[in-house]
Amino acid sequence: MTVKIHHALPGRLRIHYDLHEISPRQAILAQSLIAVQEGISDISVNTNLGSFLILFDSSIISQAQIENLFKALGSKYLDDEKLLEAVAQIPITESIMSIFVSTMINHFAKKLLPLPLRQFLLFTNILPRLGSALGTCFRHGKIFSTQMLDATALTTAALTGNTNTASSISMLLTLGEEIEEVTKRVSYGNLAHKLLISDEPVHILEDGEEKTIPVEALKKDDLVIVRQGSMIPCDGSVERGEGMVNQASITGESLPVEKKAGSGVFAGTILSEGELVIRTRSTGRDTKVQNIIQMIDNSQNLKANVQRRSENLAEKIVPLNFALAGLTWLFTRNLTKTMSTLMVDYSCAM
Numbered sequence: 001m002t003v004k005i006h007h008a009l010p011g012r013l014r015i016h017y018d019l020h021e022i023s024p025r026q027a028i029l030a031q032s033l034i035a036v037q038e039g040i041s042d043i044s045v046n047t048n049l050g051s052f053l054i055l056f057d058s059s060i061i062s063q064a065q066i067e068n069l070f071k072a073l074g075s076k077y078l079d080d081e082k083l084l085e086a087v088a089q090i091p092i093t094e095s096i097m098s099i100f101v102s103t104m105i106n107h108f109a110k111k112l113l114p115l116p117l118r119q120f121l122l123f124t125n126i127l128p129r130l131g132s133a134l135g136t137c138f139r140h141g142k143i144f145s146t147q148m149l150d151a152t153a154l155t156t157a158a159l160t161g162n163t164n165t166a167s168s169i170s171m172l173l174t175l176g177e178e179i180e181e182v183t184k185r186v187s188y189g190n191l192a193h194k195l196l197i198s199d200e201p202v203h204i205l206e207d208g209e210e211k212t213i214p215v216e217a218l219k220k221d222d223l224v225i226v227r228q229g230s231m232i233p234c235d236g237s238v239e240r241g242e243g244m245v246n247q248a249s250i251t252g253e254s255l256p257v258e259k260k261a262g263s264g265v266f267a268g269t270i271l272s273e274g275e276l277v278i279r280t281r282s283t284g285r286d287t288k289v290q291n292i293i294q295m296i297d298n299s300q301n302l303k304a305n306v307q308r309r310s311e312n313l314a315e316k317i318v319p320l321n322f323a324l325a326g327l328t329w330l331f332t333r334n335l336t337k338t339m340s341t342l343m344v345d346y347s348c349a350m
Contacts, residue, residue, distance in 0.1 A: 001030065001073040006051065011058050013066060019050040026078045027052075032217030033077060034069055037061070042201065042212060095186075099178050107171040111164075119163060125170045126154045144319040146311075152322075153342040160335055169343065202233050205277065222280045226271050235288055236281040238263045243274025250288060 002021055007014040017027065024047035031045040031052065039061030043054045054066060077083065110118055133147035142148075150173060157166035201212045205223040215233050218224070223239060226232050232245070244256035247269045256272045259265055265278055266288050321342065329338040 001070050001078065003052075003067060003070040005063065005067060008063055011056060013054045013056065013063055015052045015054065015067065015070060017050050017052070017070070022078060025084060028216050029078060029083055030070065030073050031214060033073060033083075034066075035213040035217050036206065036211060037069060040066075043214070096179055096182060099182055100175065103171060103175045103178065107167065110167065115163070118167070119158070122158055122163060122166055122170065125174075126151065126158060126166070129154060129173075142315070144315075144322055146314055146318055149318050149321060149342065153339070156335075156339050156342060160339065162336075162339070165339075165343075203227075218280060218283045220280055220282065224278045224280055226276045226278060228271055228273055228275065230271055232265050232267055232269050232271060232276075232278065234267050234278065234280045234283045236265055236278040238265060239277045239279045241274060241276040243276050244272045246270040246272050 001017060003015045003017045005013065006016045017030075022030070027045050027047050027050075031043055034040060034052075034054070035043050039057045039059075041055045041057060043052060045052050052070075056066060110121060113121070129147065130151040133145060133151040136142050136145045136147050150169075154166050154169055157163075157169065202215050202218050203225040204211055204213060204218070205225060210225060218234055222234075224232075224234060224236070226243075228243070238259050238261050240261055242258070242260045245259050245265060246256045247253050247266065249268045249270075250266045259274075259276060265276070267283070268288075321344065324344075325338050325341040328341045329335070332338070
């Protein structure tokens, strides 16, 4: 692993690594492996900038030794599938602005392509929408659906040679859909994080000594020390100690439950009183708390009443839209004006 010391102070070191050399998940694995070394008091990684911030005891380990530890992390460790499986998946950072910028760049970059290629790409975007509209028509008997309106407007524009118009409509529809999806994912992800996830470091017992590691470094059979007021970071069983655990986030119980040697505990619960030493049974994606997070994620498919009412209203307007298009064609015989009436409600989609 190629690293370079970027900034150094007594007991504090910032090291940069090559973003092209290792993946974010491998960087988290490297963080986990370095965190358990003697003399390392804390280590954090920024996978966007490609840097590690290390706090250490200079009387136990030197800057040069820390640098050599990173350099010793070759493919033997960073490509080990079993080690990588223990590392949590790196969440993808999403934002509406990034979606807007990438969609705009993609849209205007296509204008630089030759016309036949642009038309081909346009039809590859239209066909799935047309298939969805026809599927809705045959499955539910809805001839005048919002999907059919979208598909009709796009197809009409493309077939009449209005490539730019069809491309712009397709871009607006795609942008609206992607903004809706990322808003859902970010909102529910934040909810799960606020309710169930703790970023505080984990204290473990190793060879009779207490060490601090990031939660991502926790693995099966580790002995975790949890003190009063801290969140339990794993599913497991109590090895020793006694305490009262608030399990409301898992079971909904309003009163803390007594835990002692042999009792089972769950990640995401809070130790209200006492001190426990817990034998780790499962971490990360395998914990019960992750099942709850998955349930929260799945719940975004359930629509609120206000959303259903809005969609029903939109469906009722669509036949009027097609009727207006038909009347426009009947009285004007102008395909451009007819096509315009099909597109009159695209502000509603956004």
